[in-house]
Amino acid sequence: MIDHQTGDSVPMFPDLEGPRPAGDKVLLYPVHRTSAWWSHVGRNMGWGDSKVVSDLRGDGDVDVVDDFYAELRRLRRQDDPDSGLLSSAEIEDVIARCRVLRWLDPQLARAMAHAMTIAMDRVLERERPRIIASFPIDRYVSDVLERRARKRGIPYVEVTAGVLPSSSMLMYRGALLKMRSAPTEGAVDAAVASIAVPDFVPTYVAKASNFTRSRFLRTWGYFRARGLAFKAISIWRRDPLGLHYNDAQYFLGHKPRLRDMRVVGMHDADWRDRVAAVPRDRRVMIALSVFPEASIDYWLRELPLIAYEDLQVRAAKAFSDAGFLVLVKDHPLQFGFRQTGFLDRLRACGKVVILPYDVPGNELVALSGVSFSCTGTLGLQAALAGLVSVVAPAYYADPQDFVVYGSVGEVEGLPGRVMAAPSADLGARRRRIAATLLQGSFGGDLFSFRGFDTVRPASAATDFARAFGERLRVLEGEGTI
Numbered sequence: 001m002i003d004h005q006t007g008d009s010v011p012m013f014p015d016l017e018g019p020r021p022a023g024d025k026v027l028l029y030p031v032h033r034t035s036a037w038w039s040h041v042g043r044n045m046g047w048g049d050s051k052v053v054s055d056l057r058g059d060g061d062v063d064v065v066d067d068f069y070a071e072l073r074r075l076r077r078q079d080d081p082d083s084g085l086l087s088s089a090e091i092e093d094v095i096a097r098c099r100v101l102r103w104l105d106p107q108l109a110r111a112m113a114h115a116m117t118i119a120m121d122r123v124l125e126r127e128r129p130r131i132i133a134s135f136p137i138d139r140y141v142s143d144v145l146e147r148r149a150r151k152r153g154i155p156y157v158e159v160t161a162g163v164l165p166s167s168s169m170l171m172y173r174g175a176l177l178k179m180r181s182a183p184t185e186g187a188v189d190a191a192v193a194s195i196a197v198p199d200f201v202p203t204y205v206a207k208a209s210n211f212t213r214s215r216f217l218r219t220w221g222y223f224r225a226r227g228l229a230f231k232a233i234s235i236w237r238r239d240p241l242g243l244h245y246n247d248a249q250y251f252l253g254h255k256p257r258l259r260d261m262r263v264v265g266m267h268d269a270d271w272r273d274r275v276a277a278v279p280r281d282r283r284v285m286i287a288l289s290v291f292p293e294a295s296i297d298y299w300l301r302e303l304p305l306i307a308y309e310d311l312q313v314r315a316a317k318a319f320s321d322a323g324f325l326v327l328v329k330d331h332p333l334q335f336g337f338r339q340t341g342f343l344d345r346l347r348a349c350g351k352v353v354i355l356p357y358d359v360p361g362n363e364l365v366a367l368s369g370v371s372f373s374c375t376g377t378l379g380l381q382a383a384l385a386g387l388v389s390v391v392a393p394a395y396y397a398d399p400q401d402f403v404v405y406g407s408v409g410e411v412e413g414l415p416g417r418v419m420a421a422p423s424a425d426l427g428a429r430r431r432r433i434a435a436t437l438l439q440g441s442f443g444g445d446l447f448s449f450r451g452f453d454t455v456r457p458a459s460a461a462t463d464f465a466r467a468f469g470e471r472l473r474v475l476e477g478e479g480t481i
Helices: 033-045 066-076 088-097 106-127 140-151 186-195 213-236 257-267 272-274 308-321 340-347 360-365 378-384 408-420 426-439 461-476
Strands: 026-029 050-053 133-134 158-161 167-170 283-287 325-329 353-354 371-372 388-391 441-443
Touching: 026 033, 026 106, 026 140, 033 050, 050 106, 066 106, 088 106, 088 140, 106 140, 133 140, 133 461, 140 158, 167 461, 186 426, 213 257, 213 360, 257 340, 272 325, 272 353, 283 308, 283 360, 283 378, 308 340, 308 371, 308 408, 325 340, 325 360, 340 353, 360 378, 360 441, 371 378, 378 388, 378 426, 388 408, 426 441, 441 461
Parallel strands: 026 050, 026 133, 133 158, 283 325, 283 371, 325 353, 371 388
Antiparallel strands: 158 167, 167 441
16 A cells, blocks of 8 residues: 555555454455345355355344344443444544434434444454455445454455456555556556546446436435335334435435525536636646545545535635636536535635536546546546646555645645646556556456346356455465455
8 A cells, every 4th residue: 555645655454453363254245235246256256155244134144233233222321332342533433434423413323333343343253254345335334344353353355346447446445455566568558548548437437417407306306205215114124223224314414405406507607718718727627526425435544534525615715716717517426416505615715617517527627737636536537638636545646646635734735736746748657557557456347246136147246256256365465465
């Protein structure tokens, strides 16, 4: 793993405590409707025994729901709930990062975090896995599982879709788990050819269109109804505090309200004229991310950075005050989910232009000389296109090819760093980025979990499992995990 402040290599799992469990058992943590797929992966990855542990009742090989509620009842009788397994500071960090817990009554949130920690720790004590795997950590359940695993000397790896075509990647809290061996020149050439093209979009980036009031109303109405249905299901399944069900509820502070329908008309009609009046190197794009999102809440180490809206507003003001024109473009998949008060705050920063939803990301890149983002894909695309790309620590970022900031206190100084950034050899930059992606990627279709059939498993799922298991063996052999 790279320290983004110094550029130095540091151990990937520096905090593992105690001896690593013997054997080859793998513990797998799924999300809703992926348990069967994970079971298939566990059986075919060549690592011996595997178990799927879930926080949904009746899901996987073992669920922790009853244990969780038993501990929760006990802890809620305490004035200051404490499991003895995570410190108060750790629990506060867990709550701050979880998109559900941070909106609950603080005492209830602390009790839930401690109760889930106890329940997951019991699974680890009983199963003693050699390694744990899941999709990227995006909830307090997997967060506390990883923290307890770390205390027990058990590596926790996260699998996600790769940027390169037909690939997947392994991470640890947003840091890329890379093979030590460098890719061949031919492989780098092929990777550059696939990603350094004007219309490149990673395979996991979905497209959306039709940004109208009727679509907003359909989206808003559907998810309000979904929240009510999930509330009823949670009661029926005796799991009223289950994260899967509460994530859909409209008491969460980041959910949009009906008044946010005005987002449809919030873009600046004269945006093209305003852009044309400013030289390209003085235009900075802020491509907003989907939020809440795992890459923001769990990949950024410094807690103040995950206050996403405050960070974007602070950056917009800093660049505007420095004489840049700030081009704000919302993520198409955030339509119907964005609170318009955030856009009002951005517009109030000064030289800010709000672009329509249907402007393609690649066009935004072509219009801009600078990109500011957290961990999103457009930060990578911007660097590949030759822009000065300003990013928080991300799996693809290094100080040589990106302007990397690691704290909110650095934001006001970013315009100066951008203006002082040397001209890059774009060909060399692309090769370095491609080599990094290759070292952290393996061939395998992560999306084989979609529509997985337990009776007739798709060959892509089996192929993924084998490639996944082999990559873990290689990384273990190299001492990365």
